[in-house]
Amino acid sequence: MNRQTVRGAIDDETRCGHYHGPTDIIALKCFCCREYFPCHACHEEQTGTPFTPWPKGYEQEKAVLCGSCKQELTISEYQNSGSRCPACGAGFNPGCRLHAHLYFSEA
Template sequence: MNKRTIRGAVDGETRCSHYHGPTDIIALKCYCCREYFPCHACHQEQTGRAFTPWPPGYEEEKAILCGSCSKELTINEYTSGGNSCPACGAAFNPGCRLHHHLYFAKA
């Protein structure tokens, strides 16, 4: 079980009711509230507000949590590191890249 609170998570590897496949094991820290959520939809349900993406310039901020080993990753580590955790090697869902715009704003 993760030591950090993941709002909206339904299991110990950060899966939620929206994304619950075997590789859906990351949580993302919202820029506005600095709390972890499994996905943008969980943030909306838990807070009543849209997830605020991280603006440019925060690439070294620890804003992603591996649900397998609980390692916090920087935005840079996550977005440039392929589809697995650099700490434990757990596979991440490659389809998550389609949603990067919801979590990380581009310059």
């Protein structure tokens, strides 16, 4: 089983103090430091710098971690997942789409 370190997580399913609902179970890898964080605010608190979104062209990079099964997903797999882990079926928070621009560049 994959065991990635998630900086700022408050439980084993990658929730944090900012996002800790039942479906807040993903962590995102920052482009600049290549480390996983539950959210952009955790990255800023832990590193003192803003989260750097993944530029276009990196859609096949493993940059999302399912907090339920610990499967690393490519950006494309996550964006096309329908808010469910393609490996274990766990539901992801569909509201995360509202913050996608913080993690994945749209330009």
